[in-house]
Amino acid sequence: MGVAAGHRLSDYPLDAAFIGSCTNSRLSDLREVADYLKKTGHHVAQGVKALCVPGSGGVKRAAEAEGIDAIFRQAGFEWREPGCSMCFFAGGESLGEGVRVASTTNRNFEGRQGLGVRTHLGSPLSVVASACAGHLLADMSP
Secondary structure, three states: OOOOOOOOHHHOEOOEEEEOOOOOOOHHHHHHHHHHHHHHOOOOOOOOEEEEOOOOHHHHHHHHHOOHHHHHHHOOEEEOOOOOHHHOOHHHOOOOOOOEEEEOOOOOOOOOOOOOOEEEEOOHHHHHHHHHHOEOOOOOOO
16 A cells, blocks of 8 residues: 555655546435535645546436536536446556556455556545545544
């Protein structure tokens, strides 16, 4: 993971953020994140690639009906089609070796998001806050 003893999580710049997986991109998760983005006015930090993959087709349609997709896009997220995407190295999509990703996937194992990707798991809210801060956050304070 490239994490050294004695360093804080905030010492590690973030390359990407992934809000997705069937367990952590439910409509309630997307609403919570959209509410945070609206209230704070935060935007994804420069240099961070941010992806949102709704947990299902129904979640995507409901989120779009509520305007949640527009909030994500305005904050700098790519709004994608539901599916495995970066949740699992399906279809060969990877952000690249050595890339540090904050992710809402529900578990991690070597190579889950591509060979050499450094994945740090978090809640949807902690992942979006980290994406906006540009580095990993251990708590919600900037």
